[in-house]
Amino acid sequence: MAASPPRPEDWITVRPEGLYCVPGGFFVDPVRPVDRAVVTHGHSDHARSGHGCVLATAETLAIMAARYGAGFAGATQALAYGTKITLGGVRLRLVPAGHILGSAQAVLEHAGTRIVISGDYKRRRDPTCLPFQPVPCDVFVTEATFALPVFRHPDDRGEIVRLLDVHRRNPDRSVVVGVYALGKCQRVIRLLREVGHDGPVYLHGALAALCDLYAAHGIALGPLLPATDAGKAALAGALVLAPPAAVADRWARRLADPIVAMASGWMRVRQRARQRGVELPLVISDHADWDELLRTIDEVGAPRVWVTHGREEALVHAARARGVDARALAVVGFDEEES
Amino acid sequence: MNRFAALLDALVFTPSRNGKLRLLQAYFAETPDPDRGWALAALTGTLSFPAAKPAMIRALVAERVDAELFAWSYDFVGDLAETVALIWPARPGANASPHLAAIVERLGRTGRVEVPRLVEGWLDALDAEGRWALLKLMTGGLRVGVSARLAKTAVAGLGAATIEEVEEVWHGLTPPYGPLFAWVAGGGAPPPADEGARFRPLMLSHPLEETDLATLDAAEFAAEWKWDGIRVQIVATGRERRLFSRTGEDIGGAFPDILGDVGFVGVLDGELLVGREGIVAPFNDLQQRLNRKTVTVRQMASHPAFVRLYDLLLEGEEDLRGLPFDERRRRLEAWHDAYRPARLDLSPLIPFAGWADLVALRDGARASGIEGLMLKRRGSPYLAGRPRGHWFKWKRAPLAVDCVLMYAQRGHGKRSSFYSDYTFGLWAGDILVPVGKAYFGFTDEELARLDRWVRNNTVRRYGPVREVAPGLVLEIAFDGVQLSGRHKSGLAMRFPRIARIRWDKPAVEADRVEALAAMVA
Incomplete structure (x- = not known):
C-alpha cells in the first residue's frame, strides 16, 4: 500500500519563531533569530536582524541593510521574482505582493501541493512597487489586518x-x-x-x-x-x-x-x-481591504485558507461561508501599527 | 446632503472653537435655503424623529449584513451610526443622493411602518460619509462638538447681527429658519421677537479689581452674594413654562420640580441651586441634576432644586428691563411677597455702609454655596450681554495648598506635544494621595519648563500618562473644597489652578491632606 502524501499542515508548521517549512528547513518572516529565513518584505515586524542566512528579493535585502546595517545577517541570497530554487526538496519562488518595494509572496511546492505565503499585500495600484500577482494554489496563507467589512479603502x-x-x-x-x-x-x-x-x-x-x-x-x-x-x-x-x-x-x-x-x-x-x-x-493603506481579501481568496481558488495576523475570526467566518476550509494560524509577533 | 455630511465630518476633526466657527459660517454662507436651515436645526438639537430609532437601524442592517460580521465590526468601531455607515453594502445604480431638506421633510411625515424602507433607499443612495451624517441626524445627538450657542454665533456672523440679537428672536422661530437667514444674510427686517416663552439674553458682570473700588461710589451700588450654582432664566407665559441656562439652552426637562411651581406670567433671573432645609448644598450636588434630559422622583427628593431670584425682567406682559435696578428690585420683592412660590426665594441684598464693610464680609465668606459678592449699580437698566461699568463680580480670595506633582498627561490642540495636564497630591503619612487636577495657571515659558521637568523625572508610563518622581511642589489655588465619595482622597476641590510653581520648595515640605480636609466648608 502506497504511503499517502504528506498533508500541508505536516510540512508547514507554526513554531514560536514563526512559520516553518519542515522539509525546506527554513522559516518565513521569523520574529526571532533563526538559521535560515525567507523574508517577504522589509517592514521591521517581518524582517528582523540576526538570522544566519536570509533569502529575499534584492530590494528587500537592500532595505534590511539600510535599516540594520550591512551585517544584519550572516549571509544573504537575493532571489529575483519568478526565479525558482529548490531547498531540501521544496521548490520556492517569489512573486510580487504589491505591498511595498521588494515585497513578495513565497510560493512553496512540495509533494504535489502548492502553498502560497502571501505576507502583507494589497491589490491597488501602487507606483512604488510591482502589482500583486494571484497564484492559484492549494493552501493560501493570508494576512487579515483590515479583515472587517467596515474597511473599504477609498481611491x-x-x-x-x-x-x-x-x-x-x-x-x-x-x-x-x-x-x-x-x-x-x-x-x-x-x-x-x-x-x-x-x-x-x-x-x-x-x-x-x-x-x-x-x-x-x-x-x-x-x-x-x-x-x-x-x-x-x-x-x-x-x-x-x-x-x-x-x-x-x-x-x-x-x-x-x-x-x-x-x-x-x-x-x-x-x-x-x-x-x-x-x-x-x-485613508491610504498598503493592505488589502475587506473586498480585496475576499476577491483574492476567490482568485487563487485555494480550497484551504490559513489566516495569520489581524482580525482572523472575521475572515475565517466569511471564507467558510464561501465554502473554503479556513482556519486561523496563531502566528505571533506581527505589528498592527505598520499598516 | 453631501455638503451637510462634509460639514459634520470636518467639525468632528476640527478641535478649535474658531476653526469650527469658520466651518459653520462657510457652510451657512454657501448653502441655500432650506438646507442650511435644517442643518441649523440639527446642530441646535431642534429636530426629533420618533419613528427613526437605533433598533430600526439595527434591523435594516441585519437584512443586509451577516450578523457575526456586524457584531465584530460594531465591537471594533464602537459607534452604531459609524459602523452601519461603513459596513452598508454599496448598491451600484441606486438613486441620486437626496437633499437634506427632502430627508427632513419626508422623515417628519412618514409613519413608523414606512420609515425603514425610506431610510434603506437613502442608505443605498449615499456614500459612507453621507450615511453617517444621515444616521446621526435621525438618531439625534450629532456629537460634533458644536453647542447651539456656537451654531447661532455662526449664523449671526453671516451679517452684522450679534449673537444677542439672534437669541432675542430665536425662540420665536421654527426650522428651517427662512426669515432668520433673510434678515442676517440678506439685510431684511429682523423677525419679530416672539411673544411666547422665549429666552431673553442675560445681563452679565465684569470681575472687580481691587483698584476699581477707589473709583466707585459705594452709595451707587447694591450688593448681594454671588451664589455658586448656575445662572438660569424662568420664562412663563399663560401656556408655556421654560427654564433656560445662561446660554439659552432649555434645561426645563430635568427640573419639573421647579417648573411645577410656576403659576404666574413673567420672566425671572436667578441662580439654580440644590438645597436642603434652607442650606445651599455644594456645587457637586447640583451637578447630579445637570446635563440630564429627564429626572427621577428619587433624584428630585435627594437633590431638591430651587431658584434664588436676582431680578424680574417681565412682570405679566410688562417689560421691566428699561427700569433702574432699584425699581426692578422693588417690583421683584413685591411680586415675591404676593406669590410666595415654594421653590423660588429671593437673593437678599446685603446692607453696607462703605466698601470696608464689604471687604470684611467677603473675606469671611466661606459657606458653601457662596462664590463671593456681586455689586450692581442701582441706576442701571437690565442690559443684554456684558456691558461695562454696571455689574461687578467680586469673587472671594481663593484658598491655597502646596501640593506635589504626581502625574502628567499630554494636552490637546496646540498643547498636544506638551505635558500640560497635571495631577497633584498631598502627603498622608509618607505616601502621596492625589487630590486634584489642573490644566492652567502657568505661562508658555513655565509650561515649557514643566514639560522638560516631567520628561526628565518620569518614573513610569501608563499610555499617555507619565508618573513622575515626587520632587516638584505646585501651589494650588481653589475656590472651595467639599467632601466627595468619588475621589480617592475623599475631597474635591472647586476650580483648582496652579497659582505658583515652587521650584525652590522640597517635596517633603508640601502640605498634608489633613490641611485640605480642615478647609471643608
Whole structure:
C-alpha cells in the first residue's frame, strides 16, 4: 500500500519563531533569530536582524541593510521574482505582493501541493512597487489586518487631492502627514507627484535614508528637503512628512501652526483618528481591504485558507461561508501599527 | 446632503472653537435655503424623529449584513451610526443622493411602518460619509462638538447681527429658519421677537479689581452674594413654562420640580441651586441634576432644586428691563411677597455702609454655596450681554495648598506635544494621595519648563500618562473644597489652578491632606 502524501499542515508548521517549512528547513518572516529565513518584505515586524542566512528579493535585502546595517545577517541570497530554487526538496519562488518595494509572496511546492505565503499585500495600484500577482494554489496563507467589512479603502488619489486642497488653502500653516517610514512615505510622495504637486516635500530625518533608497531603485520622488533644520518661516505653507510618533511630539514644535494629517487604513474609523489628534485623516493603506481579501481568496481558488495576523475570526467566518476550509494560524509577533 | 455630511465630518476633526466657527459660517454662507436651515436645526438639537430609532437601524442592517460580521465590526468601531455607515453594502445604480431638506421633510411625515424602507433607499443612495451624517441626524445627538450657542454665533456672523440679537428672536422661530437667514444674510427686517416663552439674553458682570473700588461710589451700588450654582432664566407665559441656562439652552426637562411651581406670567433671573432645609448644598450636588434630559422622583427628593431670584425682567406682559435696578428690585420683592412660590426665594441684598464693610464680609465668606459678592449699580437698566461699568463680580480670595506633582498627561490642540495636564497630591503619612487636577495657571515659558521637568523625572508610563518622581511642589489655588465619595482622597476641590510653581520648595515640605480636609466648608 502506497504511503499517502504528506498533508500541508505536516510540512508547514507554526513554531514560536514563526512559520516553518519542515522539509525546506527554513522559516518565513521569523520574529526571532533563526538559521535560515525567507523574508517577504522589509517592514521591521517581518524582517528582523540576526538570522544566519536570509533569502529575499534584492530590494528587500537592500532595505534590511539600510535599516540594520550591512551585517544584519550572516549571509544573504537575493532571489529575483519568478526565479525558482529548490531547498531540501521544496521548490520556492517569489512573486510580487504589491505591498511595498521588494515585497513578495513565497510560493512553496512540495509533494504535489502548492502553498502560497502571501505576507502583507494589497491589490491597488501602487507606483512604488510591482502589482500583486494571484497564484492559484492549494493552501493560501493570508494576512487579515483590515479583515472587517467596515474597511473599504477609498481611491488613494482622492485622498491625496484632499490633502493638497488643505495644503493650498493654508498658505501660513504646515501640513504634517504622519506616514510609516518604509513604503507609505514614498507612495504618498509619488502620488503627490502624479497629481501634479512638483514643489518641495519636507521630510523628518528618519525618512530620508529610505527615500534615497527608493530613488536609487528608480522611483523618482522629486525635490525633498530636510524639515529638521528648515526653520519655522520656511515651514509655513509647507507639506511635511514625518513618522506618526514624531507628529505629536516635541519634534513637531518646529512646524508652523501645523495641521495634523495621517495616512493609514485605520483612519477609516473616526474615533481612531480623533484619539490620535488627527485633523485630516487620509485613508491610504498598503493592505488589502475587506473586498480585496475576499476577491483574492476567490482568485487563487485555494480550497484551504490559513489566516495569520489581524482580525482572523472575521475572515475565517466569511471564507467558510464561501465554502473554503479556513482556519486561523496563531502566528505571533506581527505589528498592527505598520499598516 | 453631501455638503451637510462634509460639514459634520470636518467639525468632528476640527478641535478649535474658531476653526469650527469658520466651518459653520462657510457652510451657512454657501448653502441655500432650506438646507442650511435644517442643518441649523440639527446642530441646535431642534429636530426629533420618533419613528427613526437605533433598533430600526439595527434591523435594516441585519437584512443586509451577516450578523457575526456586524457584531465584530460594531465591537471594533464602537459607534452604531459609524459602523452601519461603513459596513452598508454599496448598491451600484441606486438613486441620486437626496437633499437634506427632502430627508427632513419626508422623515417628519412618514409613519413608523414606512420609515425603514425610506431610510434603506437613502442608505443605498449615499456614500459612507453621507450615511453617517444621515444616521446621526435621525438618531439625534450629532456629537460634533458644536453647542447651539456656537451654531447661532455662526449664523449671526453671516451679517452684522450679534449673537444677542439672534437669541432675542430665536425662540420665536421654527426650522428651517427662512426669515432668520433673510434678515442676517440678506439685510431684511429682523423677525419679530416672539411673544411666547422665549429666552431673553442675560445681563452679565465684569470681575472687580481691587483698584476699581477707589473709583466707585459705594452709595451707587447694591450688593448681594454671588451664589455658586448656575445662572438660569424662568420664562412663563399663560401656556408655556421654560427654564433656560445662561446660554439659552432649555434645561426645563430635568427640573419639573421647579417648573411645577410656576403659576404666574413673567420672566425671572436667578441662580439654580440644590438645597436642603434652607442650606445651599455644594456645587457637586447640583451637578447630579445637570446635563440630564429627564429626572427621577428619587433624584428630585435627594437633590431638591430651587431658584434664588436676582431680578424680574417681565412682570405679566410688562417689560421691566428699561427700569433702574432699584425699581426692578422693588417690583421683584413685591411680586415675591404676593406669590410666595415654594421653590423660588429671593437673593437678599446685603446692607453696607462703605466698601470696608464689604471687604470684611467677603473675606469671611466661606459657606458653601457662596462664590463671593456681586455689586450692581442701582441706576442701571437690565442690559443684554456684558456691558461695562454696571455689574461687578467680586469673587472671594481663593484658598491655597502646596501640593506635589504626581502625574502628567499630554494636552490637546496646540498643547498636544506638551505635558500640560497635571495631577497633584498631598502627603498622608509618607505616601502621596492625589487630590486634584489642573490644566492652567502657568505661562508658555513655565509650561515649557514643566514639560522638560516631567520628561526628565518620569518614573513610569501608563499610555499617555507619565508618573513622575515626587520632587516638584505646585501651589494650588481653589475656590472651595467639599467632601466627595468619588475621589480617592475623599475631597474635591472647586476650580483648582496652579497659582505658583515652587521650584525652590522640597517635596517633603508640601502640605498634608489633613490641611485640605480642615478647609471643608
